[in-house]
Amino acid sequence: MKLIAQIVLSLTVGVLCIVLALYKIDIEQTKAVLRSTPLSAVLLYGLTMIPLHLFRAWRWKYLLRAIGVSLPFGRLMIISTVGFMAILALPFRLGEFARPYYVVREGQSRMSAVLGTVAVERIVDGLVIAILLFGTYLFSLAPGSHAYPPMLAVSSWLALLGFLGLTAFLGFALRWPEATIRLALTATFLPRISPKIADKLADKLRALIQGFRALGHARDMIPFLFQTALYWGINGLGMWLLARLMHLPIPIHAAFAAMAFTGVLISLPNAPGLVGQFHAGIVLALAAYLPEPILNSVGAAYAIALHGILFVWYVALGFLALLFVGGRAGSLRTMMVESKRAAEQGGE
Numbered sequence: 001m002k003l004i005a006q007i008v009l010s011l012t013v014g015v016l017c018i019v020l021a022l023y024k025i026d027i028e029q030t031k032a033v034l035r036s037t038p039l040s041a042v043l044l045y046g047l048t049m050i051p052l053h054l055f056r057a058w059r060w061k062y063l064l065r066a067i068g069v070s071l072p073f074g075r076l077m078i079i080s081t082v083g084f085m086a087i088l089a090l091p092f093r094l095g096e097f098a099r100p101y102y103v104v105r106e107g108q109s110r111m112s113a114v115l116g117t118v119a120v121e122r123i124v125d126g127l128v129i130a131i132l133l134f135g136t137y138l139f140s141l142a143p144g145s146h147a148y149p150p151m152l153a154v155s156s157w158l159a160l161l162g163f164l165g166l167t168a169f170l171g172f173a174l175r176w177p178e179a180t181i182r183l184a185l186t187a188t189f190l191p192r193i194s195p196k197i198a199d200k201l202a203d204k205l206r207a208l209i210q211g212f213r214a215l216g217h218a219r220d221m222i223p224f225l226f227q228t229a230l231y232w233g234i235n236g237l238g239m240w241l242l243a244r245l246m247h248l249p250i251p252i253h254a255a256f257a258a259m260a261f262t263g264v265l266i267s268l269p270n271a272p273g274l275v276g277q278f279h280a281g282i283v284l285a286l287a288a289y290l291p292e293p294i295l296n297s298v299g300a301a302y303a304i305a306l307h308g309i310l311f312v313w314y315v316a317l318g319f320l321a322l323l324f325v326g327g328r329a330g331s332l333r334t335m336m337v338e339s340k341r342a343a344e345q346g347g348e
Contacts, residue, residue: 009092009269015271015276016276018275018276018279018280024292024296025283025296025297025300026293026296026297026300029296029297030296030297030300030301030304031301032297033246033297033298033300033301034301034304034305037245037246037301037305038245040245041242041245041246042305042309044241044242044245045238045241045242045245045306045309046309046313048234048237048238048241049238049309049310049313051230051234052231052234052235052238053081053084053313053317055227055228055230055231055234056080056084056231057076057077057080057081057084058073058076058077058227059121059223059224059227059228059231060076060080060099060117060121061073061076062214062220062221062223062224062227063117063120063121063211063214063220063224064103064109064114064117065214065220066117066213066214066217066220067109067113067114067116067117067210067211067213067214068108068109069103069106069108069109069114070108071103071106071108075106077321078321078324078325079099079102079103079321079325080099081314081317081318081320081321082098082099082102082318082321082322082325083095083096083098083099083102084314084317084318085314085315085317085318085319085321086098086099086318088273088274088310088311088314088315088318089272089273089315089318090272091269091270091271091272092269092270093269093270096118096122097115099114099118100114100115100117100118102325110207112204112205112207112208112210112211113207113208113210113211114211115208115211116207116208116209116210116211116212117211117214118211119170119208119211119212120170120211120212120214120215122267123163123166123167123170124167124224124225124228125228125232125263126159126162126163126166126263126264126267127163127164127166127167128228128229128232129159129232129259129260129263129264130156130159130160130162130163130164130260130264131160132232132236132256132257132259132260133155133156133159133160133257133260133261133264134156134157134159134160136156136253136254136256136257136260137152137153137156137157139253140288146254146288146289147288148288149284149287149288151284152257152261152284152285152287152288155261155264156261159264170212170215171215173209173212174209174212174213174215174216177206177209180205180209181202181205181206181209184205185198185201185202188201232259235259236252236255236256236259237252237255239255239256239258239259239306240252240254240255240256242302242305242306242309243255243302246298246301246302246305247298248290248294248298248299248302249290249294250286250289250290251289254285254286254288254289257285257288257289258281258282258285258286260285261281261284261285262277262278262281262282262285263281264281265277265278265280265281266278266281273311274307274311275307278303278306278307278310279300279303279304279307282299282302282303282306282307283295283299283300283303286299286302
């Protein structure tokens with residue numbers, strides 16, 4: 001029942017976003033733009049995916065190193081590539097559990113601790129895109145700039161406040177782990193209802209907080225943040241390059257605004273393949289920079305092309321990487337089952 005509820009919620013979010021993305025879209029003009037997009041534009045954008053993929057995977061090494069996990073570069077790339085596919089393919093962000101599962105299979109750490117490193121990665125990413133979105137919102141307030149629609153303006157404030165709060169939680173948990181655990185358990189009333197379950201949960205939370213250790217180690221956090229900046233910088237530049245190649249007249253900061261708002265939107269419970277959410281994020285963000293006729297034709301085609309290239313890239317590489325994972329874990333079904341188990345149990 002829990003899994004069904006998660007799937008229903010993720011599909012509901014996806015359907016709502018599809019409606020938002022298709023609202024006022026000129027279908028025929030959009031198809032014409034897609035047909036006229038040169039293959040060279042797709043290939044050039046695809047080239048930007050190489051360093052993007054590299055830095056997205058490589059930076060995790062420093063978070064893992066802080067908890068005593070060491071993986072050869074090739075193994076790190078294989079595990080990360082399968083994990084990226086899982087994040088994209090599975091609903092309700094269940095794919096986030098794939099990478100920790102494969103690391104735990106190496107016998108170097110507990111699931112909870114590795115999940116802690118993923119939490120740090122997600123929160124830092126969220127803070128980066130929230131700052132970028134808020135920065136473009138402030139830029140829109142300057143005289144002569146494009147005004148942000150109310151939805152985008154409110155989202156920029158909510159995202160910034162939300163991820164600043166999560167970042168503060170990371171710091172609090174790292175500095176006062178036992179106090180954080182006591183506070184979390186008190187909020188659940190478990191110590192009174194079931195002391196045994198409370199003790200078990202406390203042990204898992206303690207291991208989870210161990211995954212935050214990189215926050216306190218400059219030798220790990222500095223290279224992680226540097227590669228995170230490269231990852232998001234290349235991402236935004238690649239999106240702007242594809243827009244120019246598709247003759248979409250947007251300034252470079254508009255590409256970063258679209259990237260940031262889409263990143264915030266897909267951090268919600270996601271539909272499989274990010275269908276709907278990704279397209280709505282791009283279209284709604286670009287509404288601040290484009291007149292309606294261009295937004296509803298070239299802008300819509302741009303969102304579809306961008307999503308399609310990313311989807312093919314991550315799914316194709318993910319299935320290829322599955323061949324090198326080894327054993328039964330090399331099947332997509334096993335990955336999905338273990339991700340579900342980890343999501344439900346936070347297993348060892």
